Amino acid sequence: MSKLIGNLIFGQSGGPTSVINASAAGVFTEALKSDCIPKVYGAAYGIRGILEEKFYDITQEDPKELELLKTTPSSALGSVRYKLADPDVDDTDYKRILEVFKKYDIRYFFYNGGNDSMDTCNKISKYMQKAGYECRVMGVPKTIDNDLYGTDHCPGYASAAKYVATATMEVYHDARVYDTPMVCVLEVMGRNAGWLTAATALAAYKGAGPDLIYLPELVFDMDKFIADCKKVYENNNHKLLVAVSEGVKDKNGKYISEYGSDLASSKDSFGHAQLGGTGAVLANVLKKELGCKTRAIEFSLLQRCAAHCASKTDVEEAFTAGQKAVQYAVEGITDHMVAYERTMKNGKYFCNYVLVNLSEVANTEKKIPREWITPDGTGLTQEFIDYALPLIEGESSPPIEDGLPRFAKLKKVLATK
């Protein structure tokens, strides 16, 4: 394959995770070593940074701080939710991107994100090909939702799963401290795929998890939910722990979280429209149905940024995915996303870094297979446990100073225009 000399730009996109910066560290450290890549840039706020010519000169960063990115949560460069138009309808953005790539001699464009970001990456890749501009375009996967097609799992998922399972075990213990009725609903992120909510089954596997788990893969039936809960509550000494995906919907496709907004829509001043998440709505249903105090706990942002409780496996894989993207591109690969392939040898888990076409991965969602959900729809089978356990192996946390995490501090020197 031909050797391509030119600069690299890397952007982060979509919701942050505990390990998105680990992939950045992998890309940056590998690219800085390569003699094909004179300059390494980080786009400020993803594709917007490219459109606005705002990117950071990574060569100016302290190598120690780049290393710290491995254990720094969130998105150090800034992220964006920006959907590119169909280039056949409106190619303004694409022309601008090409202009910027030419100006800065960008020959390596890497984009880190989930479904939408891979769509962006794919569109840019195809446009550059059509325009005859040689640029190696690579996707680096990322999403706590674990819903990317073509990869065994996604960077960011395992750390969020480890945190969710750990916190669920802790809440399990806390919530049954009194000899009184206890009903608690845990709300976990995931609009369309229930992978992260399913992680609470790991806590149950360890004997300290939810009695019932509701995933967005199945239609949510309020009557069945109430009946399920009553049964556990009665048979289980008035203790009930439920985990639910934020994205569960009824048979009409209506989000359960909207049940709360509807009721509050007549309110103004301190209006409650935003208050009732899925967990809160269900906790209130159970309060009425079971006649006891109930509690909703929303893991909220904590679940996607808990770098203090990350999976070492996840951090290392995310870092390696970044490195591999650079290695593959320098070797001549373009128009692909780096993906994980699982192999098991003598019962031991190994991860291989393979390639998947960007056009295949763009906008395709991978959900939990029905057969991994128990027939009654309220739990996960051993197949899921076996799938998830190797991913959460190993403990990663940032270096500690004064008892608190020391996260990376980038200088963020803007590249001269």
Next chain:
Amino acid sequence: MSKLIGNLIFGQSGGPTSVINASAAGVFTEALKSDCIPKVYGAAYGIRGILEEKFYDITQEDPKELELLKTTPSSALGSVRYKLADPDVDDTDYKRILEVFKKYDIRYFFYNGGNDSMDTCNKISKYMQKAGYECRVMGVPKTIDNDLYGTDHCPGYASAAKYVATATMEVYHDARVYDTPMVCVLEVMGRNAGWLTAATALAAYKGAGPDLIYLPELVFDMDKFIADCKKVYENNNHKLLVAVSEGVKDKNGKYISEYGSDLASSKDSFGHAQLGGTGAVLANVLKKELGCKTRAIEFSLLQRCAAHCASKTDVEEAFTAGQKAVQYAVEGITDHMVAYERTMKNGKYFCNYVLVNLSEVANTEKKIPREWITPDGTGLTQEFIDYALPLIEGESSPPIEDGLPRFAKLKKVLATK
């Protein structure tokens, strides 16, 4: 002092913490070594276990599991919120306790808890003295609220503070990932004392904390709050992170959390009365006032049970407090609580284990001194930072199996009646 031979019973009371079981481990392991204490019992659900003669025979537990109590959150024996009557008004419970103590030859009674529990402990101590029944009664402090009188700080506080500060730093990073307006309100536990909410100032000290902090020590003025927030929002590129104690009240003594219930009180079916905590109410106020999307995050139970992110200093002190209670009692001390006294030698923090009269500590709340709160009432001074930093030193987490915490599993063999 006279040598007293007899059995020991230990009870846990009030809200759980990450280290209440560490104190149990300290009491149990020390008591099991003592030749003055033939039998060691753990009361099921605190004082209720004594009244109902339900207690566990700790000699039957595996020493390895007792050791694991050090890193197991919540209350392994079960806890209770039970307020004993004034014995001059109704001495039924006291008579019953005396009866049980005599039956089981209880000569050492230890109670682990906060203000109310120390009141219980004090009342029992005085009653036993009056009844002429020789029993050494010791309080072991515990509360994430850090509001016990007579001790520099309370077991459980530091671990909750470390978790709150860590999670705040992580949320800080997560919440500013997009180049869009961001307003987030963190709600922290603490009805009357703001110590735990103040821990978010540690995150600010590290450059990744809230812009504004509101404590229950000061009257909450909604107009001032809105003005404070607008100022930060405008001057800070539309980013605003607020931390607030669940217990803030307006000048009429009304909880801010009640502002939400009022508005929702007309609702029934999925009623919102319980939905709006302080954080949610304030996030909705800011949504209206600033005209942008806002988010409330409630640390909820997570903050008091996050053993995976505990302070090693806290765990070791809590364990030692339990040990010291046994040692003091065997030496002849009674009617006291073990307390922490801080000494600084060459800038290094040391903790001494001293004694404080139960009658002094019962029902007295210790709040944050006004001079540790900044004059404008929205931050903490360096005195608070210097106070808190040594307490959160060192990382403690449970042993890990399969990537998840391995908590203690007690056999809980009930003592034969």
